[in-house]
Amino acid sequence: MTDWSKIVVPALSELDPFALGETISDVQARYGLEEVVKLNWNENLFGPLPGVVEAARDELENLSLYPELVNSAFSEEVAQYAGTVPGRIVPAHGTLALIGVLASAFLRPGDHVVVPARTYGLYAQLSAVRGATIERVPLSELALDLDAMASAARETSAKIVWICDPNNPTGWVIGGEEWESFLDALPVGCVAIADEAYVDYLPADRRVRRELDVENGRSVVVLRSFSKFFGLAGLRLGYAIVDEALASYLGLVEEPFNVNCAGLAAGRACLRAGDAAEARRAEIAEARETLSSGLREAGVEPLPSAANFVLARVDVDDTNLADGLAARGLLIRPGSDFGLPGYVRITVGPSPLMRRVTGELGEVCAALRG
């Protein structure tokens, strides 16, 4: 028998596999349920924007061709949407792909990276795969402690500081001045990688304009996703905004044509949705408020969120609460899964669904309180 642990790079035998958790059919079988609603993965529960499904379907006519033209058209339209130039856009099959590409481009075994504890788990995982040492900086009252992160970066001469803004799982948003001071405090040779997977939920005037940091030659990389607000998680589409010179380097790491033609066409249609996207943003903000006020009525404490999920503090065991709701066909994420016991994270869906969730959550909490 081949002992693969001796052949793979050393870091791999020390890491746990990425746990996806139970499948929907596992949950259905366990509780004998017909229908299960997923409020645990921050997926889009509002459906596609107008014209998106049609654009993806039409593009399938070209499936025998490498997506050369649609790739460059995508970069042009994204650049216009993001307020930058096409040469600074690096398309990819999801933000996750870019996290891996950036880790490969920047990290050698023994390098240090700084991550907030708690944030999206894949920054640490994919950095550790490249042999990096992970410096975890605790949150300060559930906000990213940017001063402490910059200090950790200086003390360890870190190559990367991973930032998630709005942060998953807390929903916290970084302010413009705070961000500026943070960048000024980073050591030379350290890259701030800002994952903006949830930024499209924010109105334009609340966003930090990091595309301008890139334009101004700061050591900043911006990551964006089409999986969340635009709802294309199954097509896998995202992009980075980077300096042109870095875009060339990333082109050496990433496979050419790594995004499929249907995904690119769907992404372009999302960006053309204009007023429908604005209306959707308002609809989601209203549904998030319905969720938060329903949670308060149920006796739990929601944190402010700018994204399509809400983190809430509960006075019962979070895993028991998630199990109790799963038995009723509602999947939510217990905070214990990501190091925040005593909290649950719930994806925002249409308001009627939010009323059902908070009603049932209130009942399960009451039963658990006894």
Ligand SMILES: Cc1ncc(COP(=O)(O)O)c(C=O)c1O
């Ligand atoms: C912060 C964050 N970044 C990235 C991703 C994954 O994005 P993508 O689907 O574009 O790979 C997620 C998914 O939940 C996320 O929460």
